[in-house]
Amino acid sequence: MVRAMEQYLRSGIPSTPFCPGCGHGILLGLVLRSIHALGIDMREMLFVSGIGCAAWIPSPHFNADTLHTTHGRAIAFATGAKLYNPKLRVMVISGDGDLSSIGGNHLIHAARRDIDLKVICANNMIYGMTGGQVAPTTPQGFTTSTTPLGNPERPFDLCKLVEAAGGRYVARYSVTQPLALMESIKKSLSFKGFSFIEVLSPCVTQFGSKNLLESAPKIMEWAMEKCIPREEAEGLSREELEEKIITGEWGDVEDSTD
Ligand SMILES: Cc1ncc(C[n+]2csc(CCOP(=O)(O)OP(=O)(O)O)c2C)c(N)n1
Ligand SMILES: [Mg+2]
Numbered sequence: 001m002v003r004a005m006e007q008y009l010r011s012g013i014p015s016t017p018f019c020p021g022c023g024h025g026i027l028l029g030l031v032l033r034s035i036h037a038l039g040i041d042m043r044e045m046l047f048v049s050g051i052g053c054a055a056w057i058p059s060p061h062f063n064a065d066t067l068h069t070t071h072g073r074a075i076a077f078a079t080g081a082k083l084y085n086p087k088l089r090v091m092v093i094s095g096d097g098d099l100s101s102i103g104g105n106h107l108i109h110a111a112r113r114d115i116d117l118k119v120i121c122a123n124n125m126i127y128g129m130t131g132g133q134v135a136p137t138t139p140q141g142f143t144t145s146t147t148p149l150g151n152p153e154r155p156f157d158l159c160k161l162v163e164a165a166g167g168r169y170v171a172r173y174s175v176t177q178p179l180a181l182m183e184s185i186k187k188s189l190s191f192k193g194f195s196f197i198e199v200l201s202p203c204v205t206q207f208g209s210k211n212l213l214e215s216a217p218k219i220m221e222w223a224m225e226k227c228i229p230r231e232e233a234e235g236l237s238r239e240e241l242e243e244k245i246i247t248g249e250w251g252d253v254e255d256s257t258d
Helices: 002-011 024-037 074-084 096-102 104-113 158-165 178-189 204-208 216-226 238-242
Strands: 045-049 065-068 089-095 118-123 169-174 195-200 227-229 245-251
Touching: 024 089, 024 118, 024 178, 045 074, 065 074, 074 089, 074 096, 074 104, 089 096, 096 104, 096 118, 096 158, 104 158, 118 178, 158 169, 158 195, 158 245, 169 178, 178 195, 178 245, 195 245, 204 216, 216 227
Parallel strands: 045 065, 045 089, 089 118, 118 195, 169 195, 227 245
Antiparallel strands: 169 245
C-alpha cells in the first residue's frame, strides 16, 4: 500500500489508491462537492484520519490541512486541534475498524462530551487494508479472512451506539445514495456539536470476494437492496429488519445549526 502510494505521488497521475469498485472514492468526491456547494474556504477546514484504506480519503488527496494520525486515534488528535483552534471546522474521516474498534472509546466519549467534530465513518464492514479481518461492523454469518466459517458475532449498530452516547446529529447513508449522503454531509458541516455520519462503502476486494459479491456491480446492487430508508423500515417485522440496514437521520439537527 505504502509503495503504491509513493508511486502514485511521484507519477503525478490523478488517481486514488482505492481498488476498482471501492466506495471510498465516491465518498471522497461527495465530501469535496459538499464543501464546494456550501462555499466553505478549505483554509477553515482540518481533516483528520487514522489508519486504513478509508484514512487515505482526505490525505493526500485534499488540497487542505490534513492530519494522517495513528490507528484509532483520529478523534483524539481532532479533539486537540479543535480545542487549540476552535474556529477550525474539524472533520474526521476514517474507517469502521479505526473509529469503532481500536478507536471506539474515543468515539463514544467525544459524542458524550459533544465535541464540535464532524465524524464520517466509511464503513466497509471489514478491516480492508490489512487483509479482510473481521471487524465489529461485520454482519453476522459473513465470511472474512479470520472467520472462514462465518462471523459468529453480532455487529455494532454504530448510529445507535453514537446516539446513545450523546451524538447530536447522527446519520447513515450508503454511497449508493449519493444525493441524500451529500445533503447529510452539508448538514454536518453547518452543524455545531458532535455529528456522526456512517457511510456504507462496499469493499469488493476483501468483503465482496469472500461473500459471492466479487464485482463492483454485484456489491453495489447488494448495498442498494440492503439499505432501506427509516420511514419504510417502520412497517417491517423484526425478522425482516435483520436483513436490512436502516438509512436516515437521528438526533436534533434542526436545533443546532450555526
Ligand atoms: C496499533 C495498530 N494496530 C493495528 C494496525 C494494523 N491496521 C492497520 S489498518 C487496520 C484496519 C483498518 O480498518 P478500517 O478502519 O475499517 O479501514 P479500511 O481499511 O477497512 O478502510 C489495522 C488493523 C496498526 N496499523 N496499528
Ligand atoms: Mg473497514
